[in-house]
Amino acid sequence: MKDILRDIGVISRALDSISNIEFKEIDLAKGQFVYLVRIYENPGIIQEQLVEMLKIDRATASRAISNLEKNGLIIKKSGENNKKNKLLFATDKGEALYPFIIRENEYSNAVALKDFSEEEIRALTDMLKRVKENISNDWSYVKKGNKRIY
Template sequence: MGKMVEILREIGMIARALDSISNIEFKEVDLIRGQYLYIVRICEHPGITPVELADMIKVDKATTVKALKKLEKIGLITQTVDKINKRTKKIYPTAKGEEVHPFIARENEYSNRVALDGFTEAEAQQLKDYLERVRINIEDDWYHVEKGNQRIY
């Protein structure tokens, strides 16, 4: 591929803009700094483990544990010890967490609608497919670095 197309800057700007919007809009439900991502995934996957959640969101385990403590403190989630593997915790939304989830989902649907304005359904699907391929390409490096390794340039 000739000159590299600079898509990561565009993706970064989109992500930061949406994150800023969400941080402002979700203050009224006590969510800050991307915590809404955790609530959505926990509501979609009740009983998920911290390791599974970290992998799903693509953040390190320490960041996930810290976010979970804050979410538990404000009463949006609960963590229980797994009955089979006592070293593993299972995460569940509380009733308060379940109440917040539709608000977050509504914001996500709106942001998707705004982002895809002027796209045909086929173009939107193609964009999703391309971005999925980009994520898959980057995932191996993420796993490699997340385990404490360095990438070779």
């Protein structure tokens, strides 16, 4: 079987490295842009939903959210029905960064898909979605305390 996860990992690390360098000028620390984008696109999201969406652990999400809040890029508000839930929103400062982050994302997509036909892009998108769903199922299984059998 072909080991596609190594290639996906290389792509992911390369793009993370690029964005961390390019986003330094807008004071976004390592990987924080992902959180800011998801919060901007999903106003009022709670941390638990962000954890599920990004497939990360709670501690990592908590640190990133705290840093974004400390830097004035997001705010937390108590939920009306559940005061324990802290709803996350981008501030004006955070919203102002969104177009820059999205331009970088669109550029990286264009570079990654250079010389691909529309049909190839559609097929790749469909296949990656299936891979993501497969991995998401395993992620959920393991996060619930289960062990995978190799």
